[in-house]
Amino acid sequence: MSMTNKLALAKRRSGLTSAALSSRSGVPLSTVNKILSGQTAHPAPQSLERLCRALDISMGYLLDDGIPDELFLSAQCEGDGLHYLSQQEWELVRDYGVLTVQGRQMVDALLEMLLALSPLPLPTGRRRLLLYLQPVAQGQRGALMDSFEFGVLDVPADSVTEAADFAVLLTDGSMAPVYTPGTMLAVKRGAVAANQLGLFLLNRELFPRKLSRSPGRTKLVAINISYKDIIVRPEDELSCMGAILGAVRDYARLPKGGTPSPGGADFLYPQRLKL
Known part of the structure; x- marks a missing residue:
């Protein structure tokens, strides 16, 4: 998905109007409209950074066409680098983090079994x-x-x-x-x-x-x-x-x-x- 389409998708997810996005990011409304419409093919990096902060997405997600549009959240994993997550994946990570030790053991056991099952016809x-x-x-x-x-x-x-x-x-x-x-x-x-x-x-x-x-x-x-x-x-x-x-x-x-x-x-x- 192109940068323009990813920005438009993130804007729809946020529920912001173009005017509200302009106000939150500090990017002039005319510039926002030109970027979203594709009129500005190469936006200024500063404008993109402000839009990303306002839409809670990363520059890496925005500029890398190889990252699917649904994976718009990012997480840094110690020793394993940066990963992009969907909203559902992020919610699972968040919920796992608040489980008790017993709850995590139960989730780990279920996941291990389901992963072993998945290749079976x-x-x-x-x-x-x-x-x-x-x-x-x-x-x-x-x-x-x-x-x-x-x-x-x-x-x-x-x-x-x-x-x-x-x-x-x-x-x-x-x-x-x-x-x-x-x-x-x-x-x-x-x-x-x-x-x-x-x-x-x-x-x-x-x-x-x-x-x-x-x-x-x-x-x-x-x-x-x-x-x-x-x-x-x-x-x-x-x-x-x-x-x-x-x-x-x-x-x-x-x-x-x-x-x-x-x-x-x-x-x-x-x-x-x-x-």
């Missing part, structure tokens, strides 16, 4: 879902979220799995008789609707439940009536990992060789997190 009519496996540690009432193993499911591409972002292994009887222990549940990230089953994190513990709200009271309700409701206190930390879409049918667990084997015991690169 995907059969027609099937897709792969990241799977939260049996937890290696329990909290007071549920599985500790930062103690899960991970695996991969090879599943048929149907209405449930196509909408899902990941799957989770149901380890208790809280969803019986609809879903029995051992069921693989498909989950879509995001909030849940009223009376919809969801996957909830309550004080770092994971619960498949319905969220019930009434004046002055919030609770997590199981399908199985033998399970007591979990009252959410004002001081508790509650978040929703996603909506439960249904059971995953006819799935295959991916073994280390990379070929699906229904009912197999070994998963491809399962990660036991040492937290």
Whole structure:
């Protein structure tokens, strides 16, 4: 992409008008318009530097036609030089930086597994879902979220799995008789609707439940009536990992060789997190 087009794209991202860009950068409006329209083929370096500062882009990005337009952010990595990032990549770097040590270990393990998976061919009519496996540690009432193993499911591409972002292994009887222990549940990230089953994190513990709200009271309700409701206190930390879409049918667990084997015991690169 040309310098002129990159400037125009950065201007649109910023939401600035040409007049506002001129005011912020200190470059005369007539000069800004000529540069953006391509009338000025070789703008003065000082003008470009001011425009870059105003638009929060680097001169390297602006002048190097080999850098794709979406990679407009830059980061200096110690020992590895300058890298250009998209907005999404920068947000991932930023979020990684504020994670706890345990959170970073979880991200590292997931990334390692997904990178190992990426070269594997995907059969027609099937897709792969990241799977939260049996937890290696329990909290007071549920599985500790930062103690899960991970695996991969090879599943048929149907209405449930196509909408899902990941799957989770149901380890208790809280969803019986609809879903029995051992069921693989498909989950879509995001909030849940009223009376919809969801996957909830309550004080770092994971619960498949319905969220019930009434004046002055919030609770997590199981399908199985033998399970007591979990009252959410004002001081508790509650978040929703996603909506439960249904059971995953006819799935295959991916073994280390990379070929699906229904009912197999070994998963491809399962990660036991040492937290």
